[in-house]
Amino acid sequence: MRLVVDTNVIISALIKSGFTRELIVKSDFELITPSYTLSEIYKYKEEICEKSCLMSEEFDLLVYKLFKYVKVFPFNFYMQQVGEAKKIIKDQKDVPFIALSLAFNSCPIWSDDLHFKQQKRIKVYLTEEIVRIGF
16 A cells, blocks of 8 residues: 655654654555655754754664655655645645645555544544554
């Protein structure tokens, strides 16, 4: 199953070596994310390093390793879906994830942000639901 992965899931995997990281690395899901995710992760790099007790180089290495399992799609891949995505979700930070999902025939989104579930067009799975549907 293909899943669009929200930034919060990846940041969670960066902060703590635990279940979310294991899901990313060991699941059979095809994980994809918009390029926006990388800019958000690096925007909060210092905070993530503090919370995770990672040095800058360790952080960079972990990002590199995690993104072996998550394919990043550039804006031009899903840009034609942005207008429709804006109609579906109000939070501008979430538009890239909705747009990428639409570009893949509304494939599900993996996010622990509950506001994603307020829209009804695209299926959204919380981490706990990902565990139930297959690990």
